[in-house]
Structure formats: C-alpha cells, structure tokens
Amino acid sequence: MKINKTSLSSISSLSQKRIAAEKRFRLYGLIGISIGLLMLIILIGTILSKGLNAFQQTFITIEIELIEAKLDKKGNRDLADIKKVTTFGYTPLIKKSFEVLISKENLVTDLSSKNVSKILSKSAASELRNFVLKDLNLIGQTVSFEFLTNSWIDGYLKGRVTRETIKNSKNVSPEQLDLVDQLVELGIIKKKFNLGFLLGSDASDMRPEAAGFGVSMVGSFYMMLVVLILSLPIGVAASIYLEEFAPRNWITDVIEVNISNLAAVPSIVFGILGLAVFINFMHLPQSAPFVGGMVLTLMTLPTIIISTRASLKSVPPSIRDAALGVGASRMQTVFHHVLPLAAPGILTGTIIGLAQALGETAPLLLIGMIGYIATNMPTGIIEGLASPNSAMPAQIYEWAKRSDPAFYERAWGGIIILLVFLITMNTVAVILRRRFERRW
Amino acid sequence: MKNEIKISAKGVQVFYADKHAIKNVDVEIKDKTVTAFIGPSGCGKSTFLRSLNRMNDTINTCRVEGEILLDGQNIYDPEVDPVQLRAKVGMVFQKPNPFPKSIYDNVAYGPRIHGLSQSKTELDEIVEMALRRGALWEEVKDRLSEPGTGLSGGQQQRLCIARAIATQPEVLLMDEPCSALDPIATAQIEELINDLKENFCVVIVTHSMQQAARVSNKTAFFHLGDLVEYGDTEELFIKPIDPRTESYISGKIG
Numbered sequence: 001m002k003i004n005k006t007s008l009s010s011i012s013s014l015s016q017k018r019i020a021a022e023k024r025f026r027l028y029g030l031i032g033i034s035i036g037l038l039m040l041i042i043l044i045g046t047i048l049s050k051g052l053n054a055f056q057q058t059f060i061t062i063e064i065e066l067i068e069a070k071l072d073k074k075g076n077r078d079l080a081d082i083k084k085v086t087t088f089g090y091t092p093l094i095k096k097s098f099e100v101l102i103s104k105e106n107l108v109t110d111l112s113s114k115n116v117s118k119i120l121s122k123s124a125a126s127e128l129r130n131f132v133l134k135d136l137n138l139i140g141q142t143v144s145f146e147f148l149t150n151s152w153i154d155g156y157l158k159g160r161v162t163r164e165t166i167k168n169s170k171n172v173s174p175e176q177l178d179l180v181d182q183l184v185e186l187g188i189i190k191k192k193f194n195l196g197f198l199l200g201s202d203a204s205d206m207r208p209e210a211a212g213f214g215v216s217m218v219g220s221f222y223m224m225l226v227v228l229i230l231s232l233p234i235g236v237a238a239s240i241y242l243e244e245f246a247p248r249n250w251i252t253d254v255i256e257v258n259i260s261n262l263a264a265v266p267s268i269v270f271g272i273l274g275l276a277v278f279i280n281f282m283h284l285p286q287s288a289p290f291v292g293g294m295v296l297t298l299m300t301l302p303t304i305i306i307s308t309r310a311s312l313k314s315v316p317p318s319i320r321d322a323a324l325g326v327g328a329s330r331m332q333t334v335f336h337h338v339l340p341l342a343a344p345g346i347l348t349g350t351i352i353g354l355a356q357a358l359g360e361t362a363p364l365l366l367i368g369m370i371g372y373i374a375t376n377m378p379t380g381i382i383e384g385l386a387s388p389n390s391a392m393p394a395q396i397y398e399w400a401k402r403s404d405p406a407f408y409e410r411a412w413g414g415i416i417i418l419l420v421f422l423i424t425m426n427t428v429a430v431i432l433r434r435r436f437e438r439r440w
Numbered sequence: 441m442k443n444e445i446k447i448s449a450k451g452v453q454v455f456y457a458d459k460h461a462i463k464n465v466d467v468e469i470k471d472k473t474v475t476a477f478i479g480p481s482g483c484g485k486s487t488f489l490r491s492l493n494r495m496n497d498t499i500n501t502c503r504v505e506g507e508i509l510l511d512g513q514n515i516y517d518p519e520v521d522p523v524q525l526r527a528k529v530g531m532v533f534q535k536p537n538p539f540p541k542s543i544y545d546n547v548a549y550g551p552r553i554h555g556l557s558q559s560k561t562e563l564d565e566i567v568e569m570a571l572r573r574g575a576l577w578e579e580v581k582d583r584l585s586e587p588g589t590g591l592s593g594g595q596q597q598r599l600c601i602a603r604a605i606a607t608q609p610e611v612l613l614m615d616e617p618c619s620a621l622d623p624i625a626t627a628q629i630e631e632l633i634n635d636l637k638e639n640f641c642v643v644i645v646t647h648s649m650q651q652a653a654r655v656s657n658k659t660a661f662f663h664l665g666d667l668v669e670y671g672d673t674e675e676l677f678i679k680p681i682d683p684r685t686e687s688y689i690s691g692k693i694g
Contacts, residue, residue, distance in 0.1 A: 248500050318537035322600070324498065326550035326607050327527030336549070337539060 047415055054413025057194035057209060058154040059146045060120065060183065064097045066132060068140040077136045087125035090132075091117070094124060094147075105186060109179045119176050121148035123203070123210045148196075149189060151208040151406035153180055157191055160405060197413060202372050202395060208406035211399070213414050215374045219289050219389035220358060222378075226293025226385070227300055227357050232350055234297075235304030242305075243312045244334050263302035270299045271363030279367060286368040287388035295367060296357040303356060307349020311342040344436035351429040355422050361393040370394040392418045446471040446611060446641040447492060452506035454487050454496065461487045463665040464506075469658075471610075474633060474642045476656035476673065478649055480693060483662040485645045489613050492643065493529035494522040510611070527554050529611040530604035535620050536596035538588035538603070543580050546588040546599055547571060550607035566606055573639075574602030575632045594625025601632065605640075612636060614644040618651065630655050649689055653677055661685045663693075 006012065011019075068075060070089055072082050095113045102109065102116070109116065117124075124147045131145065132138055148154075152172035155161035157180075166172050183189040200212020246252045274295035278284045284291050315338045323333040364370055369390050378384035390398065392414060399411035447469040454462035462484045469475050477485040487496070494515060496502040507514045515525050527550070538546050547567045550556075557563040567584075571577040576598040580591070588599050597617055604612060614633070618626040633655045636642050646652050652659050653673060660670040661682075669676060669685045680686040687693050 316537075318533065318535055319539065320498070321495070321531075321533055322537040322539060322603075323549075324495065324526060325493075325531035325533065326553075326603060327523055327525075327530075328549075328553055329523045332553055336553075341540065 047412060047419070050409065051412030051414075051416040053158050053160075054197055054410045054416075055194050056158070056191045057196065058149045058157045058189060058191050060149050060189045061144055061146050062094070062097050062101060062188070063142055064093055064128065064145050065100075065142045066139050067093060071132065071139050072136075077139070079133070079136065082136060082139075083133065085129075087129050090125040090128045094120065094128065101188075105182075105188075107179065107182050109175060109182075111173075111175050111179065115173070115176065116179065119149055119153050119172075119180060121150050121207055121209045123148065123207050148209045149180075151404065153177075153189070154209050155406060156180060157184070157189070158409075160409070197410070198417075199377075201375050201377070202390065202398065204372060205402060205404070208402075208404050208410065211407065211410055213392070213395060213410070213417055215377055216390040216392050216395035216414075217417070218378060218384060219292075219369070219374065220391040220393075222289040222381075222384045222389070223293040223296060223391055224354055224358060226290050227296045227354060228350070230294065230297040231300045231304050231353065235301050235350075236308050236346060238301075239305045239308035239312060240334055240339070243309050244330065244338065259302050259305050263306055266362070267299050267360050268362040268366065270295055271366035273298065274363060275366045285386060285388070287373055287390075288386050289369070289389050289391070290385040291367055292364055292369050292391060293385075295363045296360060299360065299363065300353040300357045303353035304346075304350055307352070308342070308346045311345025311349070312338060314345065315341045344433050347436075348429045348433045351425050351432070355425040355429075358425070359393055359418065359422060361397050364391055364394040365397075370398055372398070392421075444471045445469070446511065447643075448509040448512075449488075449492075450507045450509070452488070452491065452504065452508060454484070454491055455503045455505075456487075456499070457501040461665055462491070465667040467660060467667060467670055469641060469643060471641045472637055472639070473657040474637045474644060474655050475658045475660065476652035477643070477645045477660050477662060478647070478652045478688075479662035479668075480688065481647070484665040485660075485662045486615050488662065489615055489643060489645045490531075492611070492613055493526050493531055495526075495531065497522055527607050528609055529613060530607060530609035532597070532600050532604050532612065532614045532617050534616040536593055536600050538591070538596050538599050540587060540589050542585045543571075543588045543591070543599060544584040547603050547606045550603060554607055556608065570602040570606035571599075573605050573636070574598045575628065575635070576602055592625070594621050594628060597621060597625070597629060598632065601629075601636075605636075609640065611641045611643065614642065616645050616647060619647065626651075649677070661688060663688070 070093065071085055072078075074081055095117045098116045099113050101107070121127075127147065128145060150172075152161050152166070152169075153176070156172075156177060161172070163174055163177060166174070166177075180189055196210065197212050197214075198217075199214040200210065201215035202212070203210040242252060242255065274291065278291050278294060279286055319337050319341065320333055323337045324330070328336065368388075371390070374387070374389045378387055378389065396411050396414040396418065399407040399414065402408075445468050447467075449465055449467045449469075452462055452465045453460070465488060477489060479485045490496045491504050492508060492515075496504060504516060506516075508516060510525070510529065513520070539549065541549075544567055547570050548563055551563060551566045557566055568577060568581075571580065576595060579595060580586075580599075588596065591599060597620075601612075601614075601617070618629050621629065630651065633642060633644065637657075644652075644655065656673045658671065659673040659676045661668045661676065661680075661684075663684050669680060669682045671681075676685065677689060680689060684693070
C-alpha cells in the first residue's frame with residue numbers, strides 16, 4: 001500500500017472545508033447572540049424611556065383659604081355637619097385662591113377663573129375635602145396645598161403634549177399653557193417624584209394623573225401568598241409520593257404524562273376552569289385575590305411538581321441506599337436525606353413558578369380581577385384576601401387598553417415595577433441555587 | 441458459639457421481571473466468620489447479597505422466592521419489618537456513600553433513628569466505639585464536625601463501615617467494598633474485615649479472587665445465577681470440585 005506523505009503545514013482540501021464550516025458556524029452563533037442582545041437592549045430601552053415618566057408627576061402648590069363660613073356654617077366643628085359639604089362646596093375656594101394667586105404674582109391671563117382652575121386634576125376638590133376632614137382645626141386658616149395638575153398639563157411638562165398637538169383639543173387651551181409657563185417659572189408648578197403611583201389605587205378614566213399601582217401590587221402580593229401556601233406543600237407532597245413511594249405502573253405513567261401536559265396548558269384554560277368551578281359552582285366571591293391565587297395555584301402546580309421531581313431524581317441513589325442500609329424507613333430516608341439535598345432545586349422551581357404566576361394576566365380576566373376595582377388599600381389580611389382587587393399585570397392591561405396616553409405611560413411604569421419584581425425573584429432563585437447546591 | 445449457623449438460605453430464587461437472576465440457591469452462612477461470594481460479573485452474587493437484607497425490595501420488578509432464615513426466622517415472612525431487619529443486617533456498598541453531613545452525624549444517624557442511646561454522652565460513646573472498630577477514630581477524632589464527604593476514598597469507606605457498625609448489627613454485608621479504592625486503602629479495609637469477624641457475621645462480595653483468598657474463611661462461587669460450589673476458602677482454591685470453579689479461579693472464564 002502506498003502512503004501519501006503530506007506536510008502538516010499544507011492544509012488539505014478536506015481540512016479547509018472543515019475549518020471553513022466551523023468558522024461559519026461560529027459566525028452564525030455570534031450573529032444569533034448579537035440579534036438577541038440587540039432586541040433585549042431595544043426592549044429595555046423602550047420600557048425605560050416610556051415608563052420612567054410615570055414615576056414623576058406634576059404638582060401645583062396653592063395657598064388656599066379654608067373659609068369657615070363655607071365649610072362649617074354652624075361653626076361647631078362637628079364632623080357630621082362638615083361632611084355634608086360636598087366637593088361642590090370646595091370648588092369655589094379653589095377658584096378664589098387662583099384669583100388671589102394671579103393678582104398677587106401679577107400673572108397675565110385672559111382666562112376666566114373657571115378655566116384657570118381647570119388646569120387642576122378633576123380630583124382636586126375631593127383631595128382638599130379629604131385633607132380638611134382629617135384635620136378640622138385647619139378650617140378658617142390659610143394653608144398651602146399641593147394639587148395634582150390634570151394629565152394634559154402633566155403631559156405638557158413631560159413633553160408628551162405640545163402646542164401643536166392640542167390645536168383641536170377641548171381639554172386644554174393655549175392660554176392655559178401660557179399660564180402654566182408662568183407658573184413653572186415661579187416654581188409653583190413642579191414635577192416631583194410620584195409617591196401616589198407607588199401607593200395609590202387606580203382612578204377613573206377622567207383622572208389618569210391620580211391613578212396608582214400600589215393597590216394592585218398588594219392584590220398581587222396576596223395572590224402570591226395564596227399560591228405559595230397552597231402550591232408548595234401540595235406540589236412537594238405530590239412529587240415526593242410520585243417519585244419515592246408510588247409504584248411504577250401504567251396509572252403513575254398516565255399521571256406523569258398528564259402533569260407534563262398540564263404545564264403546557266394555556267393559562268386562560270385555568271382561568272375559565274376557575275370561573276366555572278370556584279365562582280359559578282362554589283359561589284366564591286368574584287375578583288377576590290384568594291380565588292385568583294387558587295386559579296394561579298392550579299397553573300403553578302405542574303411547574304413545581306416537575307421541578308421538584310427533577311431535583312429529587314438528581315439526588316444520587318447511593319444516598320437512599322446508605323440510609324436504607326442503616327435501617328431507616330423510606331419516609332426517614334426521604335425526609336432526613338433526600339429532601340434536604342433536593343431543597344435548593346425545589347425552592348428554585350417554586351420561585352420560578354411564582355414568578356410565572358405573578359406575570360399571568362389571562363386567568364385574572366376571567367375571574368374578574370380586572371378593571372377599576374379597588375379604590376383603597378385593604379386594611380387587613382382578611383380584606384386583602386377577600387375584597388375585590390386587581391393585580392399588577394391585570395392593572396397594566398387595564399391601563400394599556402384605555403385610550404388616554406397618560407394611562408399608557410402608567411402602563412409602561414407598571415411594567416417597570418413588574419419587571420423589577422420578576423428580576424428580583426429570579427435573582428433570589430439563582431442565589432439560592434448557587435449557595436445551597438451541594439456537590440458530591 | 442463460634443461456627444453457629446447465622447443465615448440459612450433454602451431454595452432461593454430471584455427474578456428481575458423476566459430475568460432469572462438466582463436459581464435455587466441453598467447456602468448456610470456461619471456466625472463470626474467471613475464468607476466471600478465470588479464469580480464473574482453478572483453471576484448474581486451481588487443480587488444474592490442484597491436479598492439477605494431485603495435491599496432488593498426497593499427494586500419494583502424484583503421478586504424473591506424461597507426462604508432465607510436469619511437465626512431461624514424467615515426474613516421474607518410478611519410479618520417481618522424490612523426496616524428492623526436492615527438494622528440487624530447492616531450493609532456497606534461498592535462506592536463509599538457517606539451522607540453529606542458531618543462525620544459525627546454520619547455515624548450517629550443509625551443509633552439516633554433506632555433510639556440506641558438515651559443521652560448525648562451515650563451517643564458519643566457509640567460513635568467513638570463505631571469509629572474505633574472502623575479503624576478511623578485516630579484519623580478523625582479531632583474533626584468530627586467536618587463533612588464526611590471531605591475524607592479520602594478509603595477513609596470514606598471506613599466511615600461507611602463505622603456507620604453500619606454503629607447500629608449494632610449482627611451481620612455485615614459488604615458489596616465489593618474495595619472496588620473503588622486504591623491498594624493501600626484496600627489493605628486497610630481487609631485488615632479491618634479480619635478484625636470485624638470477631639464480633640460479626642461478615643459476608644463480602646468481591647470480584648477479586650485474591651481478596652477472597654486473603655480475607656475469607658468460607659467462599660461461595662456463583663456462575664450464571666447458580667451457586668456452583670461452596671466450602672472452606674482454602675479447599676475451594678486448592679482443590680475445586682466443580683470444573684467451572686476450576687476454570688474461573690485459573691482465569692479461563694469470567
């Protein structure tokens with residue numbers, strides 16, 4: 001047989017092809033990763049640029065004289081009597097204080113005092129009323145009060161509304177903007193950090209400036225509490241039984257296949273199931289976070305069961321042999337040795353499952369946890385679980401579908417908060433896995 | 441007392457689903473002796489060993505027929521609790537498998553779950569005794585709180601032996617205890633086995649004929665699920681009766 005001796009430095013055509021193929025493959029990989037990263041940057045950039053404005057709000061500070069003759073005619077500071085004065089009683093006070101402001105600061109405007117006060121939020125009068133009802137001693141004094149401006153003025157300060165865009169608008173006039181310009185210069189109208197967005201509740205269509213995310217955050221919190229309390233013990237118990245105790249036969253095979261299938265069922269199916277069973281059949285309250293939690297539990301259970309079984313499987317059988325070999329019962333083997341080793345995996349799976357549930361919107365639509373529902377923070381655990389509320393993703397959806405761009409901005413702001421929660425949860429999951437994972 | 445029969449197997453058959461792994465084995469294992477099971481891979485020696493403390497129960501498809509008597513009581517009797525049986529018949533496995541816990545907790549685990557000690561000092565004594573018998577005490581007495589998985593392979597295996605001893609068993613089953621160890625660690629374990637027969641009935645499965653010759657008093661040769669020959673180790677190695685035994689120990693099969 002004749003052997004062709006070739007030099008190592010001269011590359012054969014076959015090698016050349018192989019090298020070229022590998023280079024091409026690496027290039028494809030790099031392109032793929034670059035596209036992915038670019039998309040991620042665009043996504044984060046868009047969310048931040050559109051949503052960060054929601055964390056700021058435009059306020060106007062006005063000196064208001066709380067005239068006793070209007071608010072407390074009898075002068076006896078009786079709460080019941082003062083409550084009889086509706087928000088209509090406060091509106092003239094606000095108008096009047098604007099007049100005072102304009103003359104004091106020598107502001108130039110042709111607007112009627114009614115149209116001047118329209119730069120305030122529609123909730124201004126009720127804000128003032130609540131403020132007075134809290135402290136009746138203020139009646140008769142002149143107080144400096146911070147009002148929300150309406151969303152158009154807010155948008156004007158944020159650049160969302162310009163003189164161009166309002167040409168045909170009935171909501172705001174160029175004269176109002178002229179006045180606002182003067183007030184901004186004086187520092188009377190200012191953009192500030194918007195605590196109300198983090199703590200408040202949703203508001204009606206006419207008052208996007210007053211809408212907050214806080215109450216739906218609390219709704220989500222109670223739902224997650226229910227999901228955790230229900231799905232962790234049920235899921236872990238089911239997995240331990242299936243993995244360690246159940247006989248391997250066709251019944252357990254069917255169960256196993258179905259659990260995997262359930263994990264792939266669209267969440268809206270669980271929603272309609274919850275509607276049919278929990279609300280229509282069991283007559284549990286609509287829109288209640290604990291019902292929402294139960295529906296999300298159904299959705300989360302397969303995820304937790306699958307990840308728990310995987311982490312139980314990954315515990316080496318030699319540990320089970322060792323425990324059984326010294327005379328531990330099967331239950332002792334599982335609880336003393338297998339479960340502690342599987343715990344980090346179980347925890348990670350649970351957190352991922354919770355994070356999934358936290359971002360889930362579709363099932364909430366069906367059990368009525370959407371829309372303008374709760375106006376106040378729940379005061380206790382019972383109220384938090386049972387009184388109607390919304391949840392973060394549902395609130396975002398609700399805002400996004402309203403036509404007003406001021407709500408749209410808040411939807412993006414809500415997405416930022418939701419993402420912060422999700423990223424935090426996933427980070428915790430990664431840290432737990434890193435810290436407690438044992439290698440052997 | 442010496443040479444009293446500890447385990448007596450009568451017509452034992454073991455099946456894995458359809459596979460007939462052990463065919464009609466009769467054997468009598470004496471107390472305070474070392475009995476070695478030898479044979480080529482897949483001959484059923486480990487299977488038979490695992491049926492002596494019902495470790496095969498954990499395998500779903502495994503089925504055992506016949507009788508195995510421990511001190512005259514059939515361990516496959518439905519009334520026998522396999523958990524109690526395993527406390528009496530300890531086991532050491534092929535690969536050292538300490539729990540990922542401290543050395544102390546590894547040894548103390550058995551006594552704890554079986555309630556063998558009333559107080560902490562008593563438990564300390566049991567742990568020390570077990571580690572001494574496992575020939576590990578001198579090496580680990582200053583670091584009992586360190587993880588057992590941090591020891592060397594040979595030390596881990598001695599820890600596993602100590603762990604098995606700590607539950608105060610009557611029989612010690614060892615499934616190729618030296619196959620994952622280097623020659624020095626192997627020599628230490630073999631020496632240890634020699635000491636252990638003073639107190640226990642030791643049954644060891646080994647793939648090394650030299651090891652069987654070194655440590656055991658009695659040897660059983662398994663081939664394809666049959667117990668081919670059983671007798672005193674010296675006789676079996678010098679004058680095997682069955683031609684299959686002869687061809688195995690002379691290296692022609694297996």
